Amino acid sequence: MIAESAHIHPKARLGKDLNxxxxxxxxxxxxxxxxxxxxxxxxxxxxxPRTFEPLVLGPGAxxxxxxxxxxxxxxxPKLETGHHTVIRERSVVGENLRLGSYSDVEGDCTIGDFSRxxxxxxxxxxxxxxxxxxxxxxxxxxxxxxxxxxxxxxVILGDGSVVCLGSILMPxxxxxxxxxxxAGSRPAGKIPPGAVVAGSPGRILFHVSRxxxxxxxxxxxxxxxxxxxxxxxxxxxxxxxxxxxMKTRHDYKVSRTRSK
Amino acid sequence: MIAESAHIHPKARLGKDLNxxxxxxxxxxxxxxxxxxxxxxxxxxxxxPRTFEPLVLGPGAxxxxxxxxxxxxxxxPKLETGHHTVIRERSVVGENLRLGSYSDVEGDCTIGDFSRxxxxxxxxxxxxxxxxxxxxxxxxxxxxxxxxxxxxxxVILGDGSVVCLGSILMPxxxxxxxxxxxAGSRPAGKIPPGAVVAGSPGRILFHVSRxxxxxxxxxxxxxxxxxxxxxxxxxxxxxxxxxxxMKTRHDYKVSRTRSK
Amino acid sequence: MIAESAHIHPKARLGKDLNxxxxxxxxxxxxxxxxxxxxxxxxxxxxxPRTFEPLVLGPGAxxxxxxxxxxxxxxxPKLETGHHTVIRERSVVGENLRLGSYSDVEGDCTIGDFSRxxxxxxxxxxxxxxxxxxxxxxxxxxxxxxxxxxxxxxVILGDGSVVCLGSILMPxxxxxxxxxxxAGSRPAGKIPPGAVVAGSPGRILFHVSRxxxxxxxxxxxxxxxxxxxxxxxxxxxxxxxxxxxMKTRHDYKVSRTRSK
Numbered sequence: 103m104i105a106e107s108a109h110i111h112p113k114a115r116l117g118k119d120l121n122x123x124x125x126x127x128x129x130x131x132x133x134x135x136x137x138x139x140x141x142x143x144x145x146x147x148x149x150x151p152r153t154f155e156p157l158v159l160g161p162g163a164x165x166x167x168x169x170x171x172x173x174x175x176x177x178x179p180k181l182e183t184g185h186h187t188v189i190r191e192r193s194v195v196g197e198n199l200r201l202g203s204y205s206d207v208e209g210d211c212t213i214g215d216f217s218r219x220x221x222x223x224x225x226x227x228x229x230x231x232x233x234x235x236x237x238x239x240x241x242x243x244x245x246x247x248x249x250x251x252x253x254x255x256x257v258i259l260g261d262g263s264v265v266c267l268g269s270i271l272m273p274x275x276x277x278x279x280x281x282x283x284x285a286g287s288r289p290a291g292k293i294p295p296g297a298v299v300a301g302s303p304g305r306i307l308f309h310v311s312r313x314x315x316x317x318x319x320x321x322x323x324x325x326x327x328x329x330x331x332x333x334x335x336x337x338x339x340x341x342x343x344x345x346x347x348m349k350t351r352h353d354y355k356v357s358r359t360r361s362k
Numbered sequence: 363m364i365a366e367s368a369h370i371h372p373k374a375r376l377g378k379d380l381n382x383x384x385x386x387x388x389x390x391x392x393x394x395x396x397x398x399x400x401x402x403x404x405x406x407x408x409x410x411p412r413t414f415e416p417l418v419l420g421p422g423a424x425x426x427x428x429x430x431x432x433x434x435x436x437x438x439p440k441l442e443t444g445h446h447t448v449i450r451e452r453s454v455v456g457e458n459l460r461l462g463s464y465s466d467v468e469g470d471c472t473i474g475d476f477s478r479x480x481x482x483x484x485x486x487x488x489x490x491x492x493x494x495x496x497x498x499x500x501x502x503x504x505x506x507x508x509x510x511x512x513x514x515x516x517v518i519l520g521d522g523s524v525v526c527l528g529s530i531l532m533p534x535x536x537x538x539x540x541x542x543x544x545a546g547s548r549p550a551g552k553i554p555p556g557a558v559v560a561g562s563p564g565r566i567l568f569h570v571s572r573x574x575x576x577x578x579x580x581x582x583x584x585x586x587x588x589x590x591x592x593x594x595x596x597x598x599x600x601x602x603x604x605x606x607x608m609k610t611r612h613d614y615k616v617s618r619t620r621s622k
Numbered sequence: 623m624i625a626e627s628a629h630i631h632p633k634a635r636l637g638k639d640l641n642x643x644x645x646x647x648x649x650x651x652x653x654x655x656x657x658x659x660x661x662x663x664x665x666x667x668x669x670x671p672r673t674f675e676p677l678v679l680g681p682g683a684x685x686x687x688x689x690x691x692x693x694x695x696x697x698x699p700k701l702e703t704g705h706h707t708v709i710r711e712r713s714v715v716g717e718n719l720r721l722g723s724y725s726d727v728e729g730d731c732t733i734g735d736f737s738r739x740x741x742x743x744x745x746x747x748x749x750x751x752x753x754x755x756x757x758x759x760x761x762x763x764x765x766x767x768x769x770x771x772x773x774x775x776x777v778i779l780g781d782g783s784v785v786c787l788g789s790i791l792m793p794x795x796x797x798x799x800x801x802x803x804x805a806g807s808r809p810a811g812k813i814p815p816g817a818v819v820a821g822s823p824g825r826i827l828f829h830v831s832r833x834x835x836x837x838x839x840x841x842x843x844x845x846x847x848x849x850x851x852x853x854x855x856x857x858x859x860x861x862x863x864x865x866x867x868m869k870t871r872h873d874y875k876v877s878r879t880r881s882k
Contacts, residue, residue, distance in 0.1 A: 107369060109627060109644045124369045124387045125403075127644045127662045142387045142405045143428070143645075145662050145687050167405050167430055168446070168663070170687055170705050185430050185448050186464075186688070188705050188723055203448055203466055204706075206723055206741055218510070221466055221484055224741055224759050236510050239484050239502055242759055242787055244805070248835040249786055250738070250756045251848050255837075266509055267502055268530050270788050270805055285504070285530055286548055286562055288806055302806055315508040328511050367629060384629045384647045385663075402647045402665050403688070427665050427690055428706070445690050445708050446724075463708055463726055464742075478770070481726055481744055496770050499744050499762055526769055527762055528790050545764070545790055546808055546822055575768040588771050 105142075114147070117161060131173040135161030141185075142167045149173060150191035150209065160197075172209070184221060196233065198333075214261065216336055228256035232279070234325075234332075234343060237265045247273040260295065262325065262343045280323055280347030282310045296323075296350035309354040310347065323347045365402075374407070377421060391433040395421030401429075401445075408432045410451035410469065426463070444481060456493065458593075474521065476596055488516035492539070494592075494603060496584075497525045507533040520555065522585065522603045540583055540607030542570045556583075556610035569614040570607065583607045625662075634667065637681060651693040655681030661689075661705075668692045670711035670729065680717075692729070704741060716753065718853075734781065736856055748776035752799075754845075754852075754863060757785045767793040780815065782845065782863045800843055800867030802830045816843075816870035829874040830867065843867045 108126040110116070117136035122128075126140050129147030133156050140146065144165050147157045153174035160179035165171070169183050172191040181195065184203030189195070193211045201207070202221035211225055214233035219225070223237045226245035237243075243257040255274035259265070263277040266285040277283070278295030289304030298307045314321035325344040329337065368386040370376070377396035382388075386400050389407030393416050400406065404425050407417050413434035420439035425431070429443050432451040441455065444463030449455070453471045461467070462481035471485055474493035479485070483497050486505035497503075503517040515534035519525070523537040526545040537543070538555030549564030558567045574581035581587075585604040589597065628646040630636070637656035642648075646660050649667030653676050660666065664685050667677050673694035680699035685691070689703050692711040701715065704723030709715070713731045721727070722741035731745055734753035739745070743757050746765035757763075763777040775794035779785070783797040786805040797803070798815030809824030818827045834841035841847075845864040849857060 105369075109625075125385050125645050125663070141408070143385070143403055143663055143688075148661070148687070167408070168403070168428055168688055168706070186428070186446055186706055186724075204446075204464060204724060204742075222464075222482065222742065238509055240500060240760060244787055247837070248833065248840055248842070248844075249758055249784060250844050250851075251835070251840060252850075253835060253838055253840065264509060267504055268528075268788075272805070285532070313508065315511070315513060317507070318513055320508055320511060320513065322508070324508075324510050330512075331510075365629075385645050401668070403645070403663055427668070428663070428688055446688070446706055464706075464724060482724075482742065498769055500760060524769060527764055528788075545792070573768065575771070575773055577767070578773055580768055580771060580773065582768070584768075584770050590772075591770075 111147075115156075123167065129173070131156045133158045135159060135163070135179065137161050138163040138165070140165045141169075144169045144171075146171045147173045153191045166203070178215065190227075202239065215339075216332055218331075226256065228254055229259070230256060231259045232261035232263070234262045234336075234340065235259045235265075236263075236324075238267045238269075238285075240268045241265045241270070243271045243275075244273045262323065262347060264324065278350075280310055280343070280350070282313065282322065294350070294353065296347050296354070309351045311351050371407075375416075383427065389433070391416045393418045395419060395423070395439065397421050398423040398425070400425045401427040403428045404430070406431045410434065413451045420457075432469070438475065450487075462499065475599075476592055478591075486516065488514055489519070490516060491519045492521035492523070494522045494585075494596075494600065495519045495525075496523075498527045498529075498545075500528045501525045501530070503531045503535075504533045522583065522607060524584065538610075540570055540603070540610070542573065542582065554610070554613065556607050556614070569611045571611050631667075635676075643687065649693070651676045653678045655679060655683070655699065657681050658683040658685070660685045661687040663688045664690070666691045670694065673711045686723070698735065710747075722759065735859075736852055738851075746776065748774055749779070750776060751779045752781035752783070754782045754856075754860065755779045755785075756783075756844075758787045758789075758805075760788045761785045761790070763791045763795075764793045782843065782867060784844065798870075800830055800863070800870070802833065802842065814870070814873065816867050816874070829871045831871055 104122040105124045110128040111130040113130045114128045115133045121139040123142035127145045132147035150172045155174045157173045158176045163181040166185045169187040174191040175193040177195040178197040180198040183201045188206045190209030195213045196215035200218045205223040207225045208227040210228045213231040217235040219237040220239045224242040229243040245256045247255045257271045258276040260279040262280040265283045268286045270288045272290035281293045282298045284300035287304045288302040289299045310322045325340045364382040365384045370388040371390040373390045374388045375393045381399040383402035387405045392407035410432045415434040417433045418436045423441040426445045429447040434451040435453040437455040438457040440458040443461045448466045450469030455473045456475035460478045465483040467485045468487040470488045473491040477495040479497040480499045484502040489503045505516045507515045517531045518536040520539040522540040525543045528546045530548045532550035540556045541553045542558045544560035547564045548562040549559045570582045585600045624642040625644045630648040631650040633650045634648045635653045639657045641659040643662035647665045652667035670692045675694045677693045678696045683701040686705045689707040694711040695713040697715040698717040700718040703721045708726040710729030715733045716735035720738045725743040727745045728747040730748045733751040737755040739757040740759045744762045749763040765776045767775045777791045778796040780799040782800040785803045788806045790808045792810035801813045802818045804820035807824045808822040809819045830842045845860045
């Protein structure tokens with residue numbers, strides 16, 4: 103169902119079975135896959151600096167109200183956004199990204215499959231984000247090492263890494279596969295795979311498998327117990343990712359022995 | 363006055379003397395009390411996961427532009443929101459909540475009367491908030507003790523408690539009546555009534571009545587001097603609340619004596 | 623081009639060569655200069671408490687979608703905003719302010735020329751901001767020294783000062799000309815011109831000219847190398863500003879000698 107009040111450019115290419123809400127604006131250079139829901143007051147296909155290519159939005163997306171997607175980005179199937187989100191130009195996004203309300207992907211970003219960002223997440227220009235990455239609210243992936251400047255040192259988030267509430271990934275920070283950033287931390291530089299990093303400046307504490315919730319007995323890596331939020335075809339990839347993170351457990355024992 | 367461009371579902375139940383702005387969308391399952399103002403571009407009655415009941419918005423509300431309220435929440439009289447706010451489903455909100463611009467109440471929350479949140483406040487799912495609570499900008503009430511997981515440890519904010527700028531209430535944190543969280547802190551666990559907590563991890567410093575502004579001579583608890591922002595019928599409740607907070611002053615003297 | 627769906631009050635005074643997007647609302651008490659672009663879903667001229675004077679928006683502005691500007695503010699030429707921004711009443715803004723997405727200028731603020739704020743920047747009521755000031759994401763200029771209270775201790779940001787990511791300028795904080803606030807800091811009180819301040823509570827480290835990016839060899843003050851983002855007629859002012867900041871270099875040597 104397409105609301106009568108929606109303003110859709112005649113050249114926009116629309117898939118089948120769309121739900122398009124009231125006062126939605128779809129500009130010219132947009133391709134929308136089948137079965138997408140675009141809620142009220144969204145704007146798709148905003149022109150940015152040096153944008154030419156279309157916004158290609160994969161099938162099955164749910165874009166919640168007041169969200170803004172620029173042209174010249176390619177987004178895989180089943181994108182899901184909160185309200186008031188922004189995705190800027192020249193981003194390449196995989197399958198089933200979830201982006202919380204008020205989150206902003208600044209452009210020139212690469213994001214893998216099944217990554218999940220909560221609200222108020224700011225992903226700086228050029229950030230490279232792997233698969234199954236979690237970023238919690240009020241976290242920021244920075245990119246300027248000498249602000250303000252023309253220098254760019256984008257952040258890299260490895261597959262399965264987790265950034266907790268209110269953390270700043272400093273310019274050039276590289277989180278290894280399955281690394282875990284404690285709430286309110288400010289990691290910089292290379293964080294090894296599976297490392298837990300905390301504090302400001304961020305210090306490496308121990309392997310992520312040592313993080314446990316005492317009440318439930320559940321522990322990290324999160325792929326051991328938190329998988330039902332992903333579809334069937336993602337499960338084998340989670341197995342591989344878990345194995346990869348658990349392999350790095352050894353590194354921490356060795357370094358502990360050496361350092362004492 | 364209802365703007366001609368507003369899109370109102372014929373089954374929505376509207377009170378008298380409404381001001382409804384341009385391009386407002388009111389979906390089907392909504393009840394609006396008398397005398398409400400709904401500014402331009404707001405959306406009321408969004409469907410969420412497992413929502414059936416209506417959004418019941420009490421009389422005298424002012425909802426500022428680009429705000430989004432879900433169905434299946436009950437909101438008392440005189441709600442006042444900033445711009446670009448979100449209130450999700452299954453929330454029960456008392457009288458005269460004020461919610462600053464870009465603030466987000468995530469759903470399944472309980473909020474008492476006369477609470478006041480500034481901008482960019484993120485209230486996680488299931489948070490329980492008392493009466494006369496103040497939360498300042500960029501603060502977050504978290505709820506997942508082992509992120510990401512299915513575990514839930516919602517935060518509780520006691521009556522008259524204050525959370526200053528940029529603080530994270532860690533999952534399961536319980537702020538006692540009149541407790542005070544210093545800017546940029548990360549309290550966890552049980553914070554006793556009337557306690558001032560600061561730092562990360564949050565440490566309890568002393569009783570809130572020892573907080574003073576040297577220039578003006580004003581001091582906490584805030585109910586001693588900051589009451590004109592509440593209506594007449596709230597004043598006796600503020601007296602009681604003040605008395606309750608001041609009673610806890612004694613506890614701190616005792617514990618101080620014992621610990622040295 | 624003015625979109626047919628835009629809702630423009632007949633008494634609003636519009637300049638020439640405007641681009642006004644879909645579902646834009648322009649209220650009565652608004653003056654828009656020539657050559658402005660107002661993107662989809664913006665609202666201009668919102669009434670605030672005790673507002674009478676018009677919103678005067680200078681020529682050449684670009685207001686990105688879903689932004690909200692109140693009446694009773696005067697804004698110089700070439701304002702540029704991101705999406706979902708708010709500028710409240712009684713603000714006086716100079717030339718070419720850039721305001722990132724989700725940023726909020728709370729009212730009664732003074733902002734000089736060529737200042738640049740990234741996203742999620744919260745400028746508290748009454749903040750005084752100079753020329754060429756940079757404020758990065760998730761930073762907050764506070765104003766209440768005993769929250770909640772009626773007291774006001776607005777923040778002052780001197781010309782050319784820089785506030786990095788996630789910093790809180792505590793109530794009454796005064797940043798001197800060219801001062802630099804490290805990411806995640808909480809400066810309070812008077813910060814001398816050219817000082818680098820870090821940590822919480824913020825401590826003064828050394829002169830800003832000692833900040834360097836080792837990879838590129840570029841160093842602060844930023845006016846030495848980052849000037850092409852400003853127009854020709856701003857360049858002599860940057861020369862003066864640079865000279866002023868460099869003069870303060872000496873002060874730090876002296877105080878270092880004295881304190882050891």
